[in-house]
Amino acid sequence: MAALKGGVGKTTSAIHLAACLHQDAPTVLIDSDKNESALTWARQNQLPFPVCPLEGATKYIRKATHVVIDTQARPSPHDLESIAQGCDLLILPTTPKALDLDALIRTADLLEDLKAKYKVLLTMVPPRRRRPGRQVTEMSLKERKARELLLQAEIPVFESSITLYTAFERAPLMGVTVERYPDEYAQAAWDCYCAVSQEVLHNV
Numbered sequence: 001m002a003a004l005k006g007g008v009g010k011t012t013s014a015i016h017l018a019a020c021l022h023q024d025a026p027t028v029l030i031d032s033d034k035n036e037s038a039l040t041w042a043r044q045n046q047l048p049f050p051v052c053p054l055e056g057a058t059k060y061i062r063k064a065t066h067v068v069i070d071t072q073a074r075p076s077p078h079d080l081e082s083i084a085q086g087c088d089l090l091i092l093p094t095t096p097k098a099l100d101l102d103a104l105i106r107t108a109d110l111l112e113d114l115k116a117k118y119k120v121l122l123t124m125v126p127p128r129r130r131r132p133g134r135q136v137t138e139m140s141l142k143e144r145k146a147r148e149l150l151l152q153a154e155i156p157v158f159e160s161s162i163t164l165y166t167a168f169e170r171a172p173l174m175g176v177t178v179e180r181y182p183d184e185y186a187q188a189a190w191d192c193y194c195a196v197s198q199e200v201l202h203n204v
């Protein structure tokens, strides 16, 4: 997980993607962010997979099939290059906000130069709505516009996106993943990351 912009959902995505991938095979999450947000989330020992700092990650990596790495915001171009070269798929979370998309497009330009394999994950998007009398749900205008912009820029995007749910903000306080947070949308929130993890497994 990487992004030039802070607060776009890297840690939330790293935790939940690791949890979903762990259902497929043993997974470890490496927290390489100095803020230790993922390590703090894991401190209550409620997560089903190990979270470890970069130092000393080797023994966990040896036992894992999937390795998810959470990184700090605003990496230098040099750091971004190291991150990109060290992974099978670089996931770039972004919200559909104009400023976040702008930073994202700059990141994608850097990655194109490095010929890195990356994919954008839209996070905190407004929920899809069902129009009266219709069966299918419709994505919000905000998400549609973001997708159009990314398509125009020829930037690869996950088909699944992550909806804005309060449960995502609250789950870390209990040290759990969102599906264990007592909230009526907890399952829907969890399903977002399950869908992304399926796409990841088909991508790497």
Ligand SMILES: Nc1ncnc2c1ncn2[C@@H]1O[C@H](COP(=O)(O)OP(=O)(O)OP(=O)(O)O)[C@@H](O)[C@H]1O
Pocket: 003, 005, 006, 007, 008, 009, 010, 011, 012, 013, 033, 035, 037, 071, 072, 073, 123, 124, 125, 162, 163, 164, 165, 166, 168, 169, 170
């Ligand atoms: N889908 C979501 N719905 C609602 N809130 C969310 C969602 N995803 C993340 N958040 C909230 O947005 C804030 C930023 O998320 P997060 O910490 O995952 O981002 P980050 O990119 O890791 O930030 P940083 O750059 O500080 O490391 C947090 O308060 C988090 O709870």
Ligand SMILES: [Mg+2]
Pocket: 010, 011, 012, 033, 037, 071
């Ligand atoms: Mg973070």
